[in-house]
Amino acid sequence: MVSNSYDTGRLNLPFVGICTFGKYPYRPDWEAIDADVAILGAPFDCGTQWRAGARFGPRGIREASTLFSFGHDGAYDHEDGVIYLSNDEVKIVDLGDADIVHTDTEASHANIEFGVRKILAANALPVVLGGDHSINIPCINAFDEDCARNGPIHIVQIDAHLDFVDVRHGVRYGHGNPMRRAAEKPYVSGLSQFGIRNVSSTTREGYEAARSMGSDILSVRQIRALGTGAVVGRVPVGARYYVTIDIDGFDPSIAPGTGTPSHGGFIYYEVLELLAALAKRGTVVGIDLVEVAPDYDHSGSTSTLAAQVLMNLIGRIMHARKK
Template structure:
């Protein structure tokens, strides 16, 4: 692991051998397409950590997003394990590192929280749950990511939901925030529909609220969130490689996180596709840090 500033100033391990409920880790690289440069994503995890530092002294303060302090008045139950030593284009090794770390955290009975990286890192992250199914996926994204292969690669950023659909421990998925012209051709739409994926477009959420998505999540489901930053509107999240107007708002996303926490149980979370070279005044990193904070607070309140 490489040294990095800890998210919210959290420890790099649990004190006195206490058992964590959550473990944060970063993965700069997943499976990069041939001749593509993913180096711009490599600073994303540390940009999120840096953006969280202003709130680090305020962890015990009242958080109005959560209706109380971050850890609900209890001792901190999360630590930041730093970044995996991934390398651009070392695809198979990167996938092995991410999957192994996910399994290691789950073996602690903790919830893994992954800071990416491009949208290829969810594939090994989700694979790491193979002994912990059945799992539902809630994906927030402008795109459905159902390409079977692209540029000869089947584990890249256009492929995660297609690969997840092939995993036996994945029980179903709800895909939220799609809009505009995305990565899907008719064949990908038909494949996703044949699998049984539930599409909830950004316009549906704007018209009907987050219940348009929550109603598809079974009561009591164990859920992994995978959040592509371009699922949010670029006015809040300009630091992405594929900006698309009309995305979800910050409040819609945190309401969806809280709603899933009440309806089921969040057992994993990844945030990907933050592209710091395109950010404006650090607003995307700040928004990302607040989203991760909301996930931590929601999980801390789960029974």
């Protein structure tokens, strides 16, 4: 068995080669998805209320993800002694991006929804790279048939903002609305909203609506006080989880490259440990990571964070499934 690319003649350093996610194969034919995990870019950012730029999120994350590709077969983590994502155990493909139509939110969202449906139809795990948080709306829309077959999903959100605005000035599908849209779905069984802090586009009425619709809202400080174990213990066990990660859930110190940064956020391991515990507690059936805006990310720190979180999360999900 050939295990590493450098055994076949290429050293394949991170800075070499075309930037697909993790240097996994590019598969532009969405009718023939054959994979455990499928990456889809959703470069839409006209739902933003402050800085745009998340349209380049998929490109930024893809490029940063190559840093974690050293030509090895799998990624060894010395802290738990596991090799994650070995080629013979996990098959990952990159589908490219959904098509975006400027000035037209509806058409752009429809194209994203189309892609996620294709991934679900192929029984692969969708991992969607935003774009702004409004792209979560078509992602969740796409789960209706899947949930009809396999049961409802519970949303776990990592975010600084509640994103629970109903409608304001006619805006129902901006990046302040997705969690409200999700909560309205009959096949969404509940929401865990983690990291929420400080002022945002959601008013007190939005918070009250969220709680009344079954949301569990915790701030960063509340999560630190409770501890990871207790926090994860509040998420329904054995459920099907959809994980939506707004990069601004992290602290601006490590995620400056985003539209609406909010101080006092998570550090890396707080989120990783929470997500790792989640991967063991139930089944993660969908992921999106949104609001990475590379043009504000002068050192590349934010894109690197997004890639590092996704690589580790996918690895842990697939490792949990194997058992």
